[in-house]
Amino acid sequence: MPGVAPTQAAMAPPLAVAPVPQNRERYAGKxxxxxxxxxxxxxxxxxxxxxxxxxxxxxxxxxxxxxxxxxxxxxxxxxxxxxxxxxxxxxxxxxxxxxxxxxxxxxxxxxxxxxxxxxxxxxPRDARPPANLVFLVDVSGSMNAPDKLPLLKTALSGLAGELGPKDKVSIVVYAGAAGLVLEPTSDPRKIRAALERLQAGGSTAGAAGLKLAYNVARENFIKGGVNRVLIGTDGDFNVGVSNRDDLIAMIEKQRDSGITLTTLGFGQGNYNEAMMEQIADHGNGNYSYIDSALEAKKVLGDEMSSTLFxxxxxxxxxxxxxxxxxxxxxxxxxxxxxxxxxxxxxxxxxxxxxxxxxxxxxxxxxxxxxxxxxxxxxxxxxxxxxxxxxxxxxxxxxxxxxxxxxxxxxxxxxxxxxxxxxxxxxxxxxxxxxxxxxxxxxxxxxxxxxxxxxxxxxxxxxxxxxxxxxxxxxxxxxxxxxxxxxxxxx
Structure with missing residues (x-):
């Protein structure tokens, strides 16, 4: 794709995945x-x-x-x-x-x-405040498709290259259970290596992953800086969220205490756009849909300063x-x-x-x-x-x-x-x-x-x-x- 350096994830062969019904996508249009x-x-x-x-x-x-x-x-x-x-x-x-x-x-x-x-x-780039970013990556079974986890890894790898020495990135994953797979670092090589190791499988405990991501962001909070969770998923929160209002309340509480939320949507068939757009709104972040490596570069490279600062x-x-x-x-x-x-x-x-x-x-x-x-x-x-x-x-x-x-x-x-x-x-x-x-x-x-x-x-x-x-x-x-x-x- 023009303007995007190929990565191992981008060049990997398509994953074998069963067809997904096209009528499970969810929208909340008015x-x-x-x-x-x-x-x-x-x-x-x-x-x-x-x-x-x-x-x-x-x-x-x-x-x-x-x-x-x-x-x-x-x-x-x-x-x-x-x-x-x-x-x-x-x-x-x-x-x-x-x-x-x-x-x-x-x-x-x-x-x-x-x-x-x-x-x-x-x-100006030299006037940007330092950023404390937590990548929250959905590695559930529903992300096992070429336009989902591989593209998400490409997108976040590109963002890693835009960070400065004062910026920190952590990576949290969720699939049935949540875990921290990368401690805060400014080293793009460590970020990309951690991303490359991720594989899809399991169910989606979205709320548990989000709680852990917020905890990691809180532990590394930068006063006067950017403190943000970036969640990459198809929005299929099918495990762990029993009450949508409780989820929104948690997001708003974190927002009011200085940690915002950006959502990056991927894939098709079971894509829950209604969830992705709404939680970004309540988190005072941004909602983007990534349908190609070129769009990933646009959103997380060319427009990163607009998105984060x-x-x-x-x-x-x-x-x-x-x-x-x-x-x-x-x-x-x-x-x-x-x-x-x-x-x-x-x-x-x-x-x-x-x-x-x-x-x-x-x-x-x-x-x-x-x-x-x-x-x-x-x-x-x-x-x-x-x-x-x-x-x-x-x-x-x-x-x-x-x-x-x-x-x-x-x-x-x-x-x-x-x-x-x-x-x-x-x-x-x-x-x-x-x-x-x-x-x-x-x-x-x-x-x-x-x-x-x-x-x-x-x-x-x-x-x-x-x-x-x-x-x-x-x-x-x-x-x-x-x-x-x-x-x-x-």
């Missing part, structure tokens, strides 16, 4: 976000999401010639898989830049798209729409990140963390006042309209966050000019590409407000691309289009 009337629900609040696992998992389905289940698709994770040209913030004290722009919706000329983009401060925690976004300028709106994605309006100012409410250099993009589809919307006119809308004055602002965007060592949140706020609704044109450049990814996600989710927007139209909207990952996206759109319309061939 319904597509509903339309909101600004007159009655002007405020939208959600926690940021920097996970990308849904995109890689969708790619796995398509590369195997299948459309993904609708519940496996999270549009925000597809959009956030890619990087966009947002301005770089100046310092860690003000760790974000905030970008807003408006365009005509490609699939509905009556509506507009509002894009809100964040870019985190890039942490937090620049802000409990990051929330709130958008208030002005009814004089906007009548209806919907947020594309973030269904499982929705917060109550009162949660925004409540510093006790947990939200997503953002790492060094991370980006977050949210796209709203909105109906300008007076334009035809998805919901017909209400009887008393005209009475409410009498109180409206001239609209200088269409929306007010607020971002609330805490610095990594802080307990009190800080606020960034800015208005979005109403004039952008009148001057909006078709999206171009990065905005066009992000809109194409959003359209692809919503189409795969079965969103009935996409007006039949086709794969050909999505590819045209995205435009020609030069980078590998964006070129791959165009191929995935083409594959999905052929699967939905087999008469087209391909």
């Amino acid at each position: 319904d597509v976000s509903p339309v909101h009337m600004v007159q009655s629900e002007p405020v939208s609040t959600f926690s940021v999401d920097v996970d990308t696992g849904a995109y890689a998992n969708v790619r796995r389905f398509l590369m195997h010639g299948n459309l993904p289940p609708e519940g496996a698709v999270r549009t925000e994770e597809m959009i956030n898989y890619f990087r966009y040209a947002y301005p770089r913030p100046d310092s860690r004290e003000a760790p974000f830049s905030v970008t807003t722009d408006v365009a005509v919706t490609p699939w509905n000329p009556q509506t507009r798209l509002l894009r809100v983009g964040l870019r985190g401060y890039d942490l 937090t620049i802000a925690k409990d990051v929330k976004i709130q958008v208030e729409f002005n009814p004089a300028a906007v009548s209806q709106y919907r947020l594309l994605g973030y269904e499982n990140r929705a917060l109550r309006e009162e949660d925004f100012d409540n510093d006790k409410v947990d939200a997503g963390d953002i790492g060094a250099g991370h980006q977050v993009t949210a796209i709203y589809e909105i109906v300008p006042a007076g334009a035809k919307g998805w919901i017909g006119p209400r009887r008393y809308d005209k009475e409410a309209a009498k109180a409206k004055g001239p609209a200088k602002e269409m929306a007010y965007v607020k971002l609330r966050y805490k610095l990594p060592d802080g307990d009190t949140s800080k606020l960034i706020a800015r208005p979005v000019a109403a004039s952008l609704l009148q001057t909006a044109r078709a999206p171009s450049g990065d905005f066009a590409f992000a809109s194409a990814v959003a359209a692809f996600g919503q189409t795969l989710r079965g969103d009935d407000l996409m007006n039949g927007y086709s794969g050909v139209q999505i590819e045209k909207l995205a435009g020609p691309q030069s980078g590998y990952w964006r070129q791959e996206f165009l191929k995935l759109v083409d594959i999905a289009d052929s699967l939905e319309s087999p008469d087209k061939g391909g």
Whole structure:
């Protein structure tokens, strides 16, 4: 695979494994976000999401010639898989830049798209705090497949090469019983040798392994550093977890005491994505799905600093729409990140963390006042309209966050000019590409407000691309289009 040094695990012959039923995969997808009337629900609040696992998992389905289940698709994770040209913030004290722009919706000329983009401060390599990492490796029998344990070993071996002399790695395994197979070390050779010795077999005592990993992380805790457990598994916790709420409570308690949790998902057939995504959310870590050695390099090599080194925690976004300028709106994605309006100012409410250099993009589809919307006119809308004055602002965007060592949140706020609704044109450049990814996600989710927007139209909207990952996206759109319309061939 280009850009990835081969390892013994990567070059090993495929393991003999019995076919696994394809209907055991578990997802916790929510319904597509509903339309909101600004007159009655002007405020939208959600926690940021920097996970990308849904995109890689969708790619796995398509590369195997299948459309993904609708519940496996999270549009925000597809959009956030890619990087966009947002301005770089100046310092860690003000760790974000905030970008807003408006365009005509490609699939509905009556509506507009509002894009809100964040870019985190890039942490120089020599300014990174030391890391105390515990690799928690699932070596149960269900991991006995070429796209599971061998790929997991390749991924973690790659991460070992990115560590500095101040960083420590321990390895814990679980399969029926849990055990420590590598004491904390900074030596990549010892890490890779320990990984290479791992073999799959047995049942999965996930909770027991997680408890031991947290104990090891606690014993080697680095004050002011990164303390994180990284669990690699197919998510098939079939032994040892009798109460999901107890598991979540344990993860949240460890999170609050400074040890976060990242999940790395592997494999197919019995993949429990619902578990993987949820426990990473509760652990203030990240969820990624690894479907290839190239994706392993991207997640655990190229993006390691973003994944591990937090620049802000409990990051929330709130958008208030002005009814004089906007009548209806919907947020594309973030269904499982929705917060109550009162949660925004409540510093006790947990939200997503953002790492060094991370980006977050949210796209709203909105109906300008007076334009035809998805919901017909209400009887008393005209009475409410009498109180409206001239609209200088269409929306007010607020971002609330805490610095990594802080307990009190800080606020960034800015208005979005109403004039952008009148001057909006078709999206171009990065905005066009992000809109194409959003359209692809919503189409795969079965969103009935996409007006039949086709794969050909999505590819045209995205435009020609030069980078590998964006070129791959165009191929995935083409594959999905052929699967939905087999008469087209391909």
